[in-house]
Amino acid sequence: MPGVRRRNFGGNLKIQAAAAYTPTGEQDVLRILDLHSGDRIRTIGWLHSSSEAAVTDGVLLDLKRLDQVEVCGDGDDTVAVVGAGCRIERLLGELDRQAACTLASLGLITEQTIAGAISTGTHGSGCSSMSHFVEAVRLARYDPASGKAFIEEITEGAELMAARCSLGSMGVILAVRIRCRANYNIEEHFAEYRRLSDVLSAESSFPRQQFYLIPWRWSYFAQHRREDARPRSPVAWLYRLYCLLAIDVALHLMVLFFVRVLRSRRLIRFAFRRLVSSFIIRNWKVSDRSASMLVMKHELFRHIEIELFVRRERLADALQYSQEVIELAGGGRSALSSDNRSRLEELRMQDALAELRGRYCHHYPICVRRVACDDTLISMAAGEGADWYSLSFISYARLGNRDGFFLFADLMAASMSRLFGARPHWGKICPLDAAQLESLYPRFADFRAICKRLDPAGVFRNRWTAALLDGEEGASET
Numbered sequence: 001m002p003g004v005r006r007r008n009f010g011g012n013l014k015i016q017a018a019a020a021y022t023p024t025g026e027q028d029v030l031r032i033l034d035l036h037s038g039d040r041i042r043t044i045g046w047l048h049s050s051s052e053a054a055v056t057d058g059v060l061l062d063l064k065r066l067d068q069v070e071v072c073g074d075g076d077d078t079v080a081v082v083g084a085g086c087r088i089e090r091l092l093g094e095l096d097r098q099a100a101c102t103l104a105s106l107g108l109i110t111e112q113t114i115a116g117a118i119s120t121g122t123h124g125s126g127c128s129s130m131s132h133f134v135e136a137v138r139l140a141r142y143d144p145a146s147g148k149a150f151i152e153e154i155t156e157g158a159e160l161m162a163a164r165c166s167l168g169s170m171g172v173i174l175a176v177r178i179r180c181r182a183n184y185n186i187e188e189h190f191a192e193y194r195r196l197s198d199v200l201s202a203e204s205s206f207p208r209q210q211f212y213l214i215p216w217r218w219s220y221f222a223q224h225r226r227e228d229a230r231p232r233s234p235v236a237w238l239y240r241l242y243c244l245l246a247i248d249v250a251l252h253l254m255v256l257f258f259v260r261v262l263r264s265r266r267l268i269r270f271a272f273r274r275l276v277s278s279f280i281i282r283n284w285k286v287s288d289r290s291a292s293m294l295v296m297k298h299e300l301f302r303h304i305e306i307e308l309f310v311r312r313e314r315l316a317d318a319l320q321y322s323q324e325v326i327e328l329a330g331g332g333r334s335a336l337s338s339d340n341r342s343r344l345e346e347l348r349m350q351d352a353l354a355e356l357r358g359r360y361c362h363h364y365p366i367c368v369r370r371v372a373c374d375d376t377l378i379s380m381a382a383g384e385g386a387d388w389y390s391l392s393f394i395s396y397a398r399l400g401n402r403d404g405f406f407l408f409a410d411l412m413a414a415s416m417s418r419l420f421g422a423r424p425h426w427g428k429i430c431p432l433d434a435a436q437l438e439s440l441y442p443r444f445a446d447f448r449a450i451c452k453r454l455d456p457a458g459v460f461r462n463r464w465t466a467a468l469l470d471g472e473e474g475a476s477e478t
């Protein structure tokens, strides 16, 4: 099939592949791989990543036709074998229909494919990321001896830990076997707090909660969530309607109006100080199915995001630092606190900070989610020990007006990785270079060794993952 041009969700990347295929099944994937032996191959999901994870100028495979779902076992012992191109939305529907079960972990949206979601460590709040629950990965790659494409199943050890989050660089994922759990309900309500410590101490009562630091108001809106054995609330449908109309649509339209039409820093600051909170109904407690409660329609309006993961002990400091940088960038203060100023001086980043000053007015609640450790090599929550917290910074600026956001994202990633060991999400804006990224993951060398063993010729690497996996040598390749 001739080449195609595609754009990702965020609109920041154009993909111009030399050839593109939508295989009909596993044997078709093998046929295409044999046809393109020696060429660079990249498999895409729904192109919701805004890092370069899915970019290619080689051969592009879209596995959307491999979307079967087979469920076995029952209750919390259920596992599902899922075709790589199956979207999460369809998977949830099938799990419910076939076995009254669901996924243990969910991101904010259900647009992604299962293979795409696990390949960048997609996560929600209050448990490990989706990758953690993967029990086996069915992979197509080349046999180094014969050069022929073949299929293998990865079921254990470090190879499974690598395959659970592999940035598309171990081969073509054909299917995954993922642990599921019986359907369950989540009770949710919103509350506003002035102090982070109050939000965090509520975690013991609401282990699935996430919270938002509202810029320019500088208060916290906690979305308190816990599992609930009671049936769905009778008004769950009304709550869903409220979330859709008031939050997913009206609140976002207001943000778009201030950011894209009015474009006034003063008015954006005013909107976040005074107006945003009026969209949130406090203390309305509602229980609903987890698959409805844990997600939102965040895909309705194009945006771009950087998300940084820090350990719990760095969270308060990281949020205070973020607030100061945002205030300085958006014209709300003239200098950082003396502690943070000296930190940036030590990192020699004063110039980057000076360049950002007055250039970017942050205009979206900073979502903070707790992610338990993953049994993986390089997902953002990989490793053992204290939980991770992800801080997300989203911009709704128009495509041509994102320079300020990129300056902000560069500074935040570069400084927070060094100050707080912050790891950027692999599927979102990821401005660190290979050496910086590698230094954040103790088991990165193991991941690299496994990728090289499974794909010695590097045909499943794109320019970005080649730079990560091959160092300088990869960075110069196309």
Ligand SMILES: Cc1cc2nc3c(=O)[nH]c(=O)nc-3n(C[C@H](O)[C@H](O)[C@H](O)COP(=O)(O)OP(=O)(O)OC[C@H]3O[C@@H](n4cnc5c(N)ncnc54)[C@H](O)[C@@H]3O)c2cc1C
Residues within 6 Å of the ligand: 009, 010, 042, 043, 044, 045, 046, 047, 048, 049, 050, 053, 054, 063, 084, 085, 106, 107, 108, 109, 111, 112, 113, 114, 115, 116, 117, 118, 119, 120, 121, 122, 123, 124, 167, 168, 169, 171, 172, 173, 174, 298, 299, 425, 427, 428
């Ligand atoms: C609106 C929106 C909301 C989001 N919400 C969240 C969230 O709540 N939590 C979170 O963690 N992330 C979130 N994300 C990020 C998103 O989950 C990830 O970027 C995810 O990787 C996208 O999946 P995809 O199917 O679009 O894959 P793509 O973006 O197309 O690809 C991602 C990676 O997977 C690889 N890949 C895909 N399919 C295969 C395959 N079959 N074999 C081998 N490699 C493959 C690609 O090569 C690429 O490296 C969100 C993104 C958007 C746009």
